Amino acid sequence: MPHTDTKERILDVAERLFADRGFADTSLRMITAEAGANLAAVNYHFQSKDALILAVIARRMGPLNERRLALLDAVEARAGQGPLPLEDILGAFFEPLFRGGAPCVVNPNFGRLLGRMYIEPGDLFSRVFRDQMAPIRNRFLGAAQRALPGLPLEEIFWRMHFLIGALAHTMSGLHHIKATSDGLVDVTDADAILERLIVFLAAGFRAPAPVKKGEGPCVSQLSSR
Amino acid sequence: MPHTDTKERILDVAERLFADRGFADTSLRMITAEAGANLAAVNYHFQSKDALILAVIARRMGPLNERRLALLDAVEARAGQGPLPLEDILGAFFEPLFRGGAPCVVNPNFGRLLGRMYIEPGDLFSRVFRDQMAPIRNRFLGAAQRALPGLPLEEIFWRMHFLIGALAHTMSGLHHIKATSDGLVDVTDADAILERLIVFLAAGFRAPAPVKKGEGPCVSQLSSR
DNA sequence: GTCTATAGGGGGATAGAC
DNA sequence: GTCTATCCCCCTATAGAC
Numbered sequence: 001m002p003h004t005d006t007k008e009r010i011l012d013v014a015e016r017l018f019a020d021r022g023f024a025d026t027s028l029r030m031i032t033a034e035a036g037a038n039l040a041a042v043n044y045h046f047q048s049k050d051a052l053i054l055a056v057i058a059r060r061m062g063p064l065n066e067r068r069l070a071l072l073d074a075v076e077a078r079a080g081q082g083p084l085p086l087e088d089i090l091g092a093f094f095e096p097l098f099r100g101g102a103p104c105v106v107n108p109n110f111g112r113l114l115g116r117m118y119i120e121p122g123d124l125f126s127r128v129f130r131d132q133m134a135p136i137r138n139r140f141l142g143a144a145q146r147a148l149p150g151l152p153l154e155e156i157f158w159r160m161h162f163l164i165g166a167l168a169h170t171m172s173g174l175h176h177i178k179a180t181s182d183g184l185v186d187v188t189d190a191d192a193i194l195e196r197l198i199v200f201l202a203a204g205f206r207a208p209a210p211v212k213k214g215e216g217p218c219v220s221q222l223s224s225r
Numbered sequence: 226m227p228h229t230d231t232k233e234r235i236l237d238v239a240e241r242l243f244a245d246r247g248f249a250d251t252s253l254r255m256i257t258a259e260a261g262a263n264l265a266a267v268n269y270h271f272q273s274k275d276a277l278i279l280a281v282i283a284r285r286m287g288p289l290n291e292r293r294l295a296l297l298d299a300v301e302a303r304a305g306q307g308p309l310p311l312e313d314i315l316g317a318f319f320e321p322l323f324r325g326g327a328p329c330v331v332n333p334n335f336g337r338l339l340g341r342m343y344i345e346p347g348d349l350f351s352r353v354f355r356d357q358m359a360p361i362r363n364r365f366l367g368a369a370q371r372a373l374p375g376l377p378l379e380e381i382f383w384r385m386h387f388l389i390g391a392l393a394h395t396m397s398g399l400h401h402i403k404a405t406s407d408g409l410v411d412v413t414d415a416d417a418i419l420e421r422l423i424v425f426l427a428a429g430f431r432a433p434a435p436v437k438k439g440e441g442p443c444v445s446q447l448s449s450r
Numbered sequence: 451g452t453c454t455a456t457a458g459g460g461g462g463a464t465a466g467a468c
Numbered sequence: 469g470t471c472t473a474t475c476c477c478c479c480t481a482t483a484g485a486c
Contacts, residue, residue: 006451021346024249027479038453043481045451119344119397121246126404137405157410158421161402162391169390172344177386179351180362185382195435196383203432204425210417231469252461263471268463270469 007045009035012107015056019112019172023053023120050124057117057128060110065136067096072139084147086205090163090198093140097171098190108190115172118164148205155209163201170197232270234260237332240281244337244397248278248345275349282342282353285335290361292321297364309372311430315388315423318365322396323415333415340397343389373430380434388426395422 004012013035017026028049032039046052071092075084097111117125137160144156169176174187186192229237238260242251253274257264271277296317300309322336342350362385369381394401399412411417 022247022249024247025346028481029479038451039480040454040482041452047481049480116344118394118401119341121250126400129401130404134405154406154410155421157402157406158418159425161395161398162422162425164401165392165394165398166387166390168394169343170386173386173390175351176343176354176389177382179355180359181379181382185379192435193383196380197387199432199435200384200387200429204429207424207428210420210424253463254461263469264462265464265472266470272463274462 006035006037006041010037010042010045010052011056011059014052015060015107015113016109018053018056019109019116022116028052053124054128056113057132060107061128061132064096064110065132068092068136069139071095072143076143084143086144086147086202087198089140089143089147090201091194094167094194094197097167098194111171113172115168115170118168119172144205151205152209159205162204166197166201231260231262231266235262235267235270235277236281236284239277240285240332240338241334243278243281244334244341247341253277278349279353281338282357285332286353286357289321289335290357293317293361294364296320297368301368309368311369311372311427312423314365314368314372315426316419319392319419319422322392323419336396338397340393340395343393344397369430376430377434384430387429391422391426 010031014026014031017031017034020026028042029039031052032042042049042052046055072089075088075092078088079085097114117128141156141160144160145151145153148156170193177185178187235256239251239256242256242259245251253267254264256277257267267274267277271280297314300313300317303313304310322339342353366381366385369385370376370378373381395418402410403412
């Protein structure tokens with residue numbers, strides 16, 4: 001009945017279940033049962049559950065980040081010596097997550113899984129991010145500095161952190177917004193979500209940096225209450 | 226040696242361990258060992274692990290949301306009939322999470338735990354959010370509509386979603402930004418983080434809503450590549 | 451490569467003495 | 469209220485037949 005081989009089927013099912021339920025609460029038995037494979041097949045094709053998790057990630061992470069860099073290359077080529085358009089930088093980072101078609105090979109389930117990885121505890125994913133995401137972050141950090149001259153580096157770090165949070169939560173928590181809005185919002189239109197994210201985050205990045213040690217009007221009002 | 230009773234000690238340790246390691250990977254044996262309590266004490270004072278999780282949440286959630294509403298009341302009273310300052314609305318929502326002192330009783334560990342809950346799978350937390358957060362969301366939704374006339378309700382829902390993501394990731398993932406910035410950023414100054422968040426998100430909320438079904442410049446450029 | 455069977459450990463929950 | 473001891477379940481991983 002399945003059209004692919006066992007190893008690929010295990011990866012597909014594991015990707016979806018990990019995205020749905022998290023890693024700790026997804027057992028190898030669930031995966032093999034749903035993939036129509038034997039429990040021992042996981043330990044034959046991969047070595048352990050941790051190695052399976054890393055294999056699920058590795059299959060998508062490489063193409064995803066290659067596509068991000070290619071898009072950023074194109075953005076920089078279009079800009080020439082001129083200023084880098086911030087929206088295009090964000091688009092190069094997001095687009096490969098929201099479009100499943102060629103030449104992007106990233107399955108939508110992996111987007112949700114990626115969102116989950118940022119929150120999941122343990123040093124398994126810290127290593128993944130340090131190894132796989134460091135070059136990506138450096139390239140996009142440089143692009144952001146070029147697009148936002150005058151914004152302190154520290155502030156760019158914070159705003160990238162906010163960006164990752166908004167992105168991760170959007171990818172992994174679409175059911176939340178669907179539930180809390182009583183179905184008002186459409187969570188199926190990936191293009192629309194992508195554009196909403198870019199508009200929102202670009203405006204945040206363009207905000208003037210807060211004053212160092214001063215009287216931020218809102219904060220002081222709150223604390224003086 | 227401990228100055229509080231067993232029940233309170235279990236709640237304190239559980240709050241911290243749940244924040245550090247997540248729920249699934251924190252066993253009752255870890256909690257009781259670190260709290261200097263017996264394993265059976267958990268099932269005596271609470272009934273089950275799930276009930277313990279809910280008790281950890283319930284202890285903080287009530288005071289947290291009361292404080293949020295009180296701050297929002299003050300913001301609205303100050304504004305009178307005039308426009309609501311967006312930064313103050315955001316401040317009323319964030320401040321009780323970032324300040325541990327009186328009259329706010331929210332332990333900083335709970336902030337990290339709260340950030341984790343949004344991502345954690347399962348319907349345990351969906352129920353918590355639906356029951357505890359619904360009135361809060363409605364009040365702040367109304368305030369946001371008053372502060373941002375002309376912004377479509379659907380867009381406000383999305384931007385609240387982005388806000389929650391940035392907030393949750395900031396609270397639960399401070400180790401990420403510390404690690405990826407090579408220690409450049411200071412993650413200990415809660416006031417500074419709070420102000421950075423407010424500045425960033427207020428700018429995002431003030432951005433014009435994307436056009437409905439048109440040629441968003443960045444998206445069309447990306448898709449036409 | 452795929453299966454069965456099982457080892458070996460950790461988990462939540464509970465009974466019953468104190 | 470607190471302890472010990474234990475039940476019973478599910479987990480990962482592996483050995484070994486096919």
